[in-house]
Amino acid sequence: MPCPDELARAESLISITPDFPQPGILFRDIAPVLSDADALHAVTQALAAPFEHGFDLVAGVEARGFLLAGAVATATGTGLLPIRKAGKVPRPDASVDYALEYGIATIEASGDLTGRRVLLVDDVLATGGTLRAAISLVEQLGGTVAGVAVVLELAELGGRDAVPEAHAVFAA
Numbered sequence: 001m002p003c004p005d006e007l008a009r010a011e012s013l014i015s016i017t018p019d020f021p022q023p024g025i026l027f028r029d030i031a032p033v034l035s036d037a038d039a040l041h042a043v044t045q046a047l048a049a050p051f052e053h054g055f056d057l058v059a060g061v062e063a064r065g066f067l068l069a070g071a072v073a074t075a076t077g078t079g080l081l082p083i084r085k086a087g088k089v090p091r092p093d094a095s096v097d098y099a100l101e102y103g104i105a106t107i108e109a110s111g112d113l114t115g116r117r118v119l120l121v122d123d124v125l126a127t128g129g130t131l132r133a134a135i136s137l138v139e140q141l142g143g144t145v146a147g148v149a150v151v152l153e154l155a156e157l158g159g160r161d162a163v164p165e166a167h168a169v170f171a172a
């Protein structure tokens with residue numbers, strides 16, 4: 001497990017910008033965490049820790065989820081499943097439409113995940129639309145969702161109701 005002091009410092013690096021990308025949205029940006037080696041290490045460890053040995057593939061949703069999924073997969077010696085936004089996968093085997101806090105989107109992926117235990121990771125749990133869609137996508141591909149981990153849960157947006165199994169490193 002990561003050191004609590006290091007995690008607290010990592011949380012303090014998350015920036016908050018009002019009215020981005022739309023008026024009324026309080027945007028949380030984890031980019032400063034990614035560019036700090038100790039903070040990135042602590043957050044990566046904290047994302048994976050509750051699920052130790054319970055997964056063999058890490059999935060992240062484009063784009064910010066990719067960054068964390070890559071870090072967690074490397075740290076835990078597992079593979080990586082990129083879940084892409086619409087139009088990027090040549091022959092998607094699964095496609096899911098969804099709504100998120102500030103828009104609508106479609107995610108796609110290809111491959112046979114039969115027998116794979118997948119840890120889903122993302123930066124922010126807001127309404128939960130993105131992770132709910134990602135869970136559905138993994139299951140459509142034949143995989144089992146072994147866990148869901150996010151860096152930051154925005155509690156007032158109700159994402160926990162949509163994804164009750166989510167483990168959040170930080171909550172706001």
Ligand SMILES: O=P(O)(O)OC[C@H]1O[C@H](OP(=O)(O)OP(=O)(O)O)[C@H](O)[C@@H]1O
Binds near residue numbers: 061064101125
């Ligand atoms: O809980 P929700 O309301 O679904 O919102 C959370 C999602 O919103 C952001 O992704 P975004 O689609 O903005 O993509 P990005 O990673 O490319 O910035 C964030 O990275 C999460 O995936």
Ligand SMILES: Nc1ncnc2[nH]cnc12
Binds near residue numbers: 028100101102
């Ligand atoms: N408020 C927010 N900040 C950052 N990413 C988000 N994704 C959805 N809502 C968000």
